[in-house]
Amino acid sequence: MRIAILPTPEDIAVVAADRIQSLLERKPSAVLGLATGSTPLPLYDELTKRYEAGEISFANTQSFNLDEYVGLPEDHPEGYANFIHRFLVDRVDFPKGAAHGPNVWTGDNDQAAANYDKAIRDAGGIDLQILGIGADGHIGFNEPGGSFASRTHVDVLTEQTRRDNARFFDGDITKVPTHCITQGLGTIMESGEALLIATGAGKAEAVRQLVEGAISARWPATILQMHPNAIVLLDEPAAQGLELADFYREVWVKHQA
Ligand code: GLP
Numbered sequence: 001m002r003i004a005i006l007p008t009p010e011d012i013a014v015v016a017a018d019r020i021q022s023l024l025e026r027k028p029s030a031v032l033g034l035a036t037g038s039t040p041l042p043l044y045d046e047l048t049k050r051y052e053a054g055e056i057s058f059a060n061t062q063s064f065n066l067d068e069y070v071g072l073p074e075d076h077p078e079g080y081a082n083f084i085h086r087f088l089v090d091r092v093d094f095p096k097g098a099a100h101g102p103n104v105w106t107g108d109n110d111q112a113a114a115n116y117d118k119a120i121r122d123a124g125g126i127d128l129q130i131l132g133i134g135a136d137g138h139i140g141f142n143e144p145g146g147s148f149a150s151r152t153h154v155d156v157l158t159e160q161t162r163r164d165n166a167r168f169f170d171g172d173i174t175k176v177p178t179h180c181i182t183q184g185l186g187t188i189m190e191s192g193e194a195l196l197i198a199t200g201a202g203k204a205e206a207v208r209q210l211v212e213g214a215i216s217a218r219w220p221a222t223i224l225q226m227h228p229n230a231i232v233l234l235d236e237p238a239a240q241g242l243e244l245a246d247f248y249r250e251v252w253v254k255h256q257a
Pocket of ligand 1: 035036037038039040066067131132133134135139140141161165
């Protein structure tokens with residue numbers, strides 16, 4: 001795992017966008033894994049800016065969202081398919097139908113989850129997976145206690161996650177769905193590169209566990225310690241609990257040299 005501790009979320013967005021841009025230059029047909037939540041929004045703004053400047057194109061790219069709520073109407077603005085269209089897909093040049101998400105509206109969510117996992121495989125797998133992290137250590141919506149080997153599946157959200165996400169639902173936890181379909185940890189681990197972004201002091205404990213804690217289902221993101229190509233981009237508040245922060249800074253600088 002490589003760790004960068006950067007001054008601002010905008011600096012993080014530039015580093016993450018550089019990695020995506022260089023991937024798309026090498027492989028225009030790359031498959032991107034997209035995260036929702038507020039953390040990746042500066043990155044999506046940066047990618048949009050580069051698209052508008054003619055520096056990056058998604059014209060041959062496909063994307064797969066990490067997860068989707070179960071129980072929202074298909075046109076709900078906080079549904080993750082709609083969220084990702086609003087903040088990235090509709091602002092750049094993805095071809096029509098190239099941005100995928102779990103289809104939670106078929107009436108058979110277990111089958112939909114299996115189909116989604118297969119669709120990722122059929123697309124050749126995810127080249128670069130963008131990840132946020134929940135305050136309880138979840139990635140995608142893989143909550144504590146889930147299997148490290150899990151494939152895309154139906155899952156239940158913790159009360160903490162529903163409380164954290166209530167801000168997107170008029171601050172009312174009762175409006176936050178209780179279930180989701182999420183890429184499994186096993187699915188996420190097959191991505192060619194995992195790029196996790198965490199900003200703000202509210203993520204400091206989850207980041208401490210992710211980077212320096214024991215690998216444990218209690219903190220699902222810790223499985224990324226076993227990912228051969230994982231990069232963790234942090235701002236100072238998110239990095240404040242890291243014992244070896246100075247060492248990570250040194251390694252990051254030497255890697256850039
Ligand atoms: C959400 C999403 C995750 C996201 C995380 C953090 O519930 N399912 O993919 O990374 O929780 O969200 P935020 O970036 O808003 O803090």
